[in-house]
Amino acid sequence: MTAHSVQRPHALSIENLSLEFPTYAGAIKALDGVTIKVGNAEIVGLVGESGCGKSVSTMAATRLLPEGRYKITQGSIRLFGRDPMAMDEEELQQVRGKLVSTIFQEPMNALNPTIRIGQQLVSVIRRHEALGRKAAEAVAVNILADMLIPEPARIMQAYPFELSGGMRQRVLIAMAFSCNPGLIIADEPTTALDVTVQAAILRLIQGRARRTGTSVVFISHNIAVVSQICDRLYIMYAGRIVESGPTRAVLDRPQHPYTRALLRCLPERVRPKEPLESIPGTVPNLLDPPPGCFYRPRCPEADTRCMEKPHETALPGGQAVSCWQRAGHPSLPSSEVPS
Amino acid sequence: MKAAPLLSVENLTVRFPGATNWYGRVTSQVHAVNNVDLCVLPGESLGIVGESGCGKSTLVQAVIGLVGLTSGRVLVDGHDFAGANGTLKRDLRQKMQIVFQDPQSSLDPRLPVWRLITEPLHIRGGMPTAALRARAEELAISVGLRSDQLDRLPHEFSGGQRQRIAIARALSTDPELLILDEPTSALDVSVQAQIINLLLKLQRELGLSYLFISHDVSLVRHFCDRVAVMYLGQIVETGTAEAVFDDPAHPYTRTLLASVPSLKNSLLDVDASLTGELPNNRRLPAGCYYRERCGSAVPGCELPQALLTVRKAGAEKASPHQARCHLHIPA
Incomplete structure (x- = not known):
């Protein structure tokens, strides 16, 4: 007990979580035994293709999934040691924005189009901090300036439609950081943006998080983007974590066949005009997933053992992989991805 | 020895009315494309890269005739496209086809696949239904779809398969030039790889030329022979992919x-x-x-x-x- 109180709890700890969405056609098993740990002041990346459960796991953690439309079949979630599933609406409102805040992909949908930027920022700040209007405005202008927004005082008076996409996303990041949360969930924050703007936004998120010691969960389908700012990565496939570990280790020595295929799909690693490696087949139907390893039907290394669900094997260097082919070989084979 | 260009764009400018005054007169203009010159040779791929809003899409829409030109010329096989009429215009039009970014919105949700694929031939007319269906089957197989999928509707397919349908439709008139407007940016990387491989295979087999628009620089470097970098409606740098990407001058x-x-x-x-x-x-x-x-x-x-x-x-x-x-x- 004393050991627990000395050690600070994880910012986010998702333990063996399984979650389904009941439909008339049956239950869609969106998450199956997902374990994600985000330490304090750690930037963690969540990578996978669309529909693999990246957003669902973080939305479950902030209770943003539609109430009553989903069922948690096993596992637990802890946000700074507290269970969001046990909170009532009032507590949740205290937690969201103050303890945890989310940056969504599409900034136009996340801002109210009929209210000025300044007012939206001030109302977020005043909800969580005991500040007067003037003081909250000063905080808002400061944080906008911190996000490299030129003329923050003028932007405070602007409506969302007057700003460009990159500018709107910066406003949302400012809003997310405005109450100094302990954890920020960035759900594909740069997917809708250009590379030049993306570079600026990634730098802002990383710089601010490092300065204030904020933990970040960075969700993206683009492994190259994630590799830029994350300390650790989780690779997801069809609602399961297939591989995790420190960013450089996962990229340099990918262990799971899916991770390797994902890296080989990138044009960066192939000579021009050569065919790119693609993954045959499609993602399994989560209404009726195949037995054993979900990646088995597409995996070139699959054998009979793969008919059973693989358990997670810890490897030296903090990497972990869920694959039978690696289960018997704790030593790391060298990289098979041409660099 | 230099082949005659399949497509050449000369001094192309596109402007849109930005604001009008009380009388309805245009008071300011959006300068979308400014004096662009480019050409595509038979069998080559030209990539256009730039940020969103730099005029890449407007440029190709002006080339294919979806947007009116303010000034400049578009020559297809040496013939002026905008000024052509009648059968010449029809023939020139069929040499160029376009594949859009979002296959969700570029395919009619109520048409079965075989009708979608042969829509351009249907519009051209003169082919009986049985022949259209046979052609649809041939095209579907060439882009990696199965012939038993021909009667399905677009919503039954995944994003990658829908993009294959859009490519099959673009190929139906035997074009020489395919305009690809961000064909893979709505897709996952593994599916993107499949579509890029398909496009490279089609180019080898049919000798197609591509005008490829993308904001993904590494993809353009992989896919294209030559590139043009656009900024604010203007081409700021052009050359072979290696020259521009390995030793950029601008x-x-x-x-x-x-x-x-x-x-x-x-x-x-x-x-x-x-x-x-x-x-x-x-x-x-x-x-x-x-x-x-x-x-x-x-x-x-x-x-x-x-x-x-x-x-x-x-x-x-x-x-x-x-x-x-x-x-x-x-x-």
Whole structure:
């Protein structure tokens, strides 16, 4: 007990979580035994293709999934040691924005189009901090300036439609950081943006998080983007974590066949005009997933053992992989991805 | 020996009315495309890269006739496309087809696949239904669909398969040039790889030319023979893919390349001040369009810039490496 109180709890700890969405056609098993740990002041990346459960796991953690439309079949979630599933609406409102805040992909949908930027920022700040209007405005202008927004005082008076996409996303990041949360969930924050703007936004998120010691969960389908700012990565496939570990280790020595295929799909690693490696087949139907390893039907290394669900094997260097082919070989084979 | 260009665009300018006054007269204009020259040779791929809003899509829509030209000419096989009439126009039109970014909205949700694929032939007329269906089957198989999928509707397919349907439809009139407007940016990387492989295979088999628009620099480098970098409706640098990407001459190209996230190097080395946004295109800046964001702007940049050949040993004559910068500072 004393050991627990000395050690600070994880910012986010998702333990063996399984979650389904009941439909008339049956239950869609969106998450199956997902374990994600985000330490304090750690930037963690969540990578996978669309529909693999990246957003669902973080939305479950902030209770943003539609109430009553989903069922948690096993596992637990802890946000700074507290269970969001046990909170009532009032507590949740205290937690969201103050303890945890989310940056969504599409900034136009996340801002109210009929209210000025300044007012939206001030109302977020005043909800969580005991500040007067003037003081909250000063905080808002400061944080906008911190996000490299030129003329923050003028932007405070602007409506969302007057700003460009990159500018709107910066406003949302400012809003997310405005109450100094302990954890920020960035759900594909740069997917809708250009590379030049993306570079600026990634730098802002990383710089601010490092300065204030904020933990970040960075969700993206683009492994190259994630590799830029994350300390650790989780690779997801069809609602399961297939591989995790420190960013450089996962990229340099990918262990799971899916991770390797994902890296080989990138044009960066192939000579021009050569065919790119693609993954045959499609993602399994989560209404009726195949037995054993979900990646088995597409995996070139699959054998009979793969008919059973693989358990997670810890490897030296903090990497972990869920694959039978690696289960018997704790030593790391060298990289098979041409660099 | 240089083949005649399949498509050549000369001095193309597109402007849209931006605002009108009380009388309905246009008071300001959006300068979407400004004096663009480019050509596509038979069997080659030309990539166009640039930020969103730089005019890439408007340029190709003007080429294919979806947007009116303000001035300039588009020549297809040496014939003026905009000025053509009757059968000549129809024949020229069938030499070019376009694949859009979002297959969800570019396919009619109520038509079965075989009708979608043969829609251009149906419009052209003169083919009986049985022949159309046979052609649809042939095309579907060539893009990797199965013949038992021909009677399904678009919503039954995944994003990658829908893009295959869009490609099959574009191929139905036996075009020589395919315009690909961000064909893979709505897809996952593994599916993107399948579509890119399909396009490369079709190019080898049918000798197609591609005009490929993308904001993904690494994809363009992989896919294209030549590239043109656009900024504010203008081509700022053009040349072979290797020349432009390995030894960029224009400061904008260098910023763009440095901002591309890569597994090898860290983004955080890029200078923060350079990663800005496009200026307003209602009023074009005098002189170099990139001057305000440029880290190496000097006196002389306030003058209009021309596309100059980058003086460099071993440059190919057929497609010179040109940049719209009077400095040509080596990287």
